[in-house]
Amino acid sequence: MSTTTRPVWPHGKRMAVVVTVDFFDAHAILTQEPRMAGREKSLSVWQYGARRGVDRLLQVFDEFSMAASWFVPGRVALDHRALVQRIHAAGHEIGNASFACEDFERLTLAQQRDSLLAAQAALNEVTGETPTGFRAPFGNWAPGFTQHLREAGIAWSSSWRGDDRPYLHPAVGSLSDASSSPLVELPLHYELEDEPYFSFNLFPPVPVGQPRIASYREVLANWQQDFAGFRHLGLLMPLRIHPEILGTAGRIDLLRELLASVRAHDDVWLCTGREVAQWWRSQHSANEPGHPVDVLAPLQQGLPAFTS
């Protein structure tokens, strides 16, 4: 007797793996730790991604003949135009990650929309394509923002948590047909992210309590076990990595070894966020009853305006 259902994946696959890359340059860390401003040495830790990490990740994805989903803030696309064009030309998906990794909890709903739209414009200008995927750099947005995402052409998000397979955000009303279908969410898991294990800076301290850098070998072992668990249960495993963290000479082989395990199983659907979101939308018109996202929506109603 089992109380859980296993999601169905295309082509008879057992599970889905999506590799997502946050190419945030120094914007997210500047928002997270304002004391970073003007500190060239510290900022260069994060700027390493554009200098070296992106190309190292591209090389590995090429070795594995796979496409990843890259989240790029509009500002980063404008600052690293050629690099972002190279990512796009290599066949990867480019998603929207706000304009400059603003902390949405400090923005009004209108400011959040402006950030989204500015990034859509910048990414379209640089790549010639309008993104359909979105990631809120710090995970949250105001009630009502989902409607702006759909109106901006965003079909899927990978920002929230709370499940091990895609789910649908509550439908938004009174929209044109094109944007009235629900936003698909590909939920995240901290244990599948590189930043909690590896981010580090001396001063200002990152992470805040300045723990030791985790053991590479043990992190790989955790990821391998997470992969085994997600595969056993037939779920969606979204990796979240950063060019400046995993795209280093010493750590890139963690990605290689993990992807080699993924490729060693022919029942794994290694795909982009766009592909898994399209599949989910084609198969599902509602979530299972009691889904956390459907529990939350009515509890958010009547909140005062989302503003600092």
Added chain:
Amino acid sequence: MQPIGTALWPEGVRSTVALAFDVDGPTGNAMLDGSIWRNPSFFTLGSYGPWRAGYLLDLLAEYRIPTTFFVPGWVLQTWPAQIKAIVDRGHEIGYHGYQHEAFWQLTRERQQAVMATSLALFRKHLGLTPTGFRTPSGDWGDDTIEVLLDSGVTWSSSMRGDDRPYFIEHAASGRSLVEIPGRWELDDYASLAYQRNPDFPAGLDRIAPYDTTFDNWRREFDGSHRDGLCMTTLFHPKVSGKPGRLLLLERLLQHMRAAEGVWFATCGEVATWWREQHATAEHSA
């Protein structure tokens, strides 16, 4: 070597394991202060525990481990089907506040109200009256024992300071609770929990390796079994019930199942046994 606690348990039992999970879901401080309604990432992170507790129930069924689940009333009210599945599959349910309130910060009246609200929900959704309690946040006030006793609670698993059950006396009324203490070493928050905004751990220390975490927990069991004690856990479905960590739990269950003379019991069964054995010695415990 004669185990310290051999005499504590039924014939043929060397040690006791009272496996226990706190199904906190998204309850806790951020819900109590209302900030969680603007923090969907954190709300959904916590919700995963009750929402996908089914995997854990499948694992416990495979290894036939009766388990105690401490469930805040809000979680039961929100996911009644998921919590009912826990009961239907033979496990025990205990009190854990309504929204994971810190009892030591509540007035007696608020504590009474939390217990009454929870009881009404347990009766409505599950048709049962819990007998056990684990205090959210692990601390309680001077008046909590009396509130619990007056609510019909006969045992607790709230303290940390022993490795076997003991009686907590309420001198004024001559009544007592059986306490089944846990240990931080067997709290999955201490090794595996991680979240941002609000941060946990406070200094954002790393998620521990699963392999060394298993080794710690395995050693905790080995020591408890060697000495003939009672081991309970402070595990959480949203932390150790996640896909990769279920394999860690499975290794632990396999390891414990392979030992001879382990009594796998709910906290309630342990408390009943303890009270029967020590009825006469209760006030000298």
